Structures are given as C-alpha cells and as structure tokens.
Amino acid sequence: GAVVSQHPSRVICKSGTSVKIECRSLDFQATTMFWYRQFPKKSLMLMATSNEGSKATYEQGVEKDKFLINHASLTLSTLTVTSAHPEDSSFYICSARTTGYEQYFGPGTRLTVT
C-alpha cells in the first residue's frame, strides 16, 4: 500500500514551453501533497505544500506564478512549470500523506530544458 506515482518520469522540453507533472496517490487518499526539487547530489528542497481544494502554500523564494500547483482531488496534484528555462532543469519529486506523519514519495520526474 501507500504507492505514489508520478508522470512523466522524464521530460525534455524547449525553453519557453510549459510542462505539467502529475502526482497521484494510487491506493490512498492524500490529505496533503508536497512538491520538492532536488539538484544532483543535493538535498530535497520543499517547494510547496498543497491541500486538496485549497491554494498551495509556497516556500520562500519559489515563484507561484512559475510553478503552478493544482490539487484537484484527494488523489491527484499537478505541478506545471510555466515558460521553462534551462535553470529549471531538475529532479522534481512529490510526496503525499494521509492522516499520519509519514510522507510517501513518488519516483520523481527528471526535467531537462534545452
């Protein structure tokens, strides 16, 4: 149980285009979903926290207009990187929690912007 999927696993896009990443909790309802960004050999940096049906809470320094988060249901959250640039290339990971403290992580999405 407690499986989180992400789609796509890898994406390459051109500079200036937008990319949508989906995060789904497959066998549980996620009260809260989190979006992280991870640079090579670095730690996970929390970008935003989203609760179903409400606006996401963004961490300091994360542009909400650039990283659009929609938490449409208790099993789906999406992150859209708008007008992507090469510096947005990174590993994006989502996680989800139910009623407990533990977060279950998705497999991550490798974004490369050319």
Add this chain to the structure above:
Amino acid sequence: GQSLEQPSEVTAVEGAIVQINCTYQTSGFYGLSWYQQHDGGAPTFLSYNALDGLEETGRFSSFLSRSDSYGYLLLQELQMKDSASYFCAVRDPSGAGSYQLTFGKGTKLSVIP
C-alpha cells in the same frame, strides 16, 4: 532558520556497522525521520523518532536525543545494496498543516567489499 547537519560521505565495509549522525537546529520539532534514496530514485521512509531513545527495525536502528538536538541512524550487517544516500529530516510544526519535512543535505554511504 532551519538547519540539519550530517556528514556528506561515509564509506564502510560489507558486513560492518555504520552510524550516520544528524544534528539539527529548527524553530520547532515534532520528530526526526530518516529516508534512504538510491541514485535516481525516490526517497523511501526508514524510521521516525518522536521521543528520546532507540527504535529498531531489522538491520536499521534510529536514535534520538531531543535535549541534544541529535539523532543517528545505525545500519548493521551492511550489504552492498545499502549503498545509497541517507537523509535525516525534521518534522516541522510550522507551515501548512504542521507536517512539513525539512531535510538534511544527505550522507552518501558507499559499502565496499
């Protein structure tokens, strides 16, 4: 601010025991978690300590001392597959819903034959 310190790299021999330390300075504290991440993969949950003391789960144990703002992950009977990055993370009572995690920079463990 929030900060967690852990060694950047550790090397140990197969079959041995290794301890990865984590010290933290956070504005709030609910508990300390440990996650394992293989290259290119997702972090997987290993353990969680909310109270002082040792928690044991198979070959892995985790310890917490809240008075010292310190914890460690102990890996016994090391196997080659244990080569990965290990992150400590503090459950943060601030922010949205009090379930945010602040991660350390990670410790890359290399297990050698």
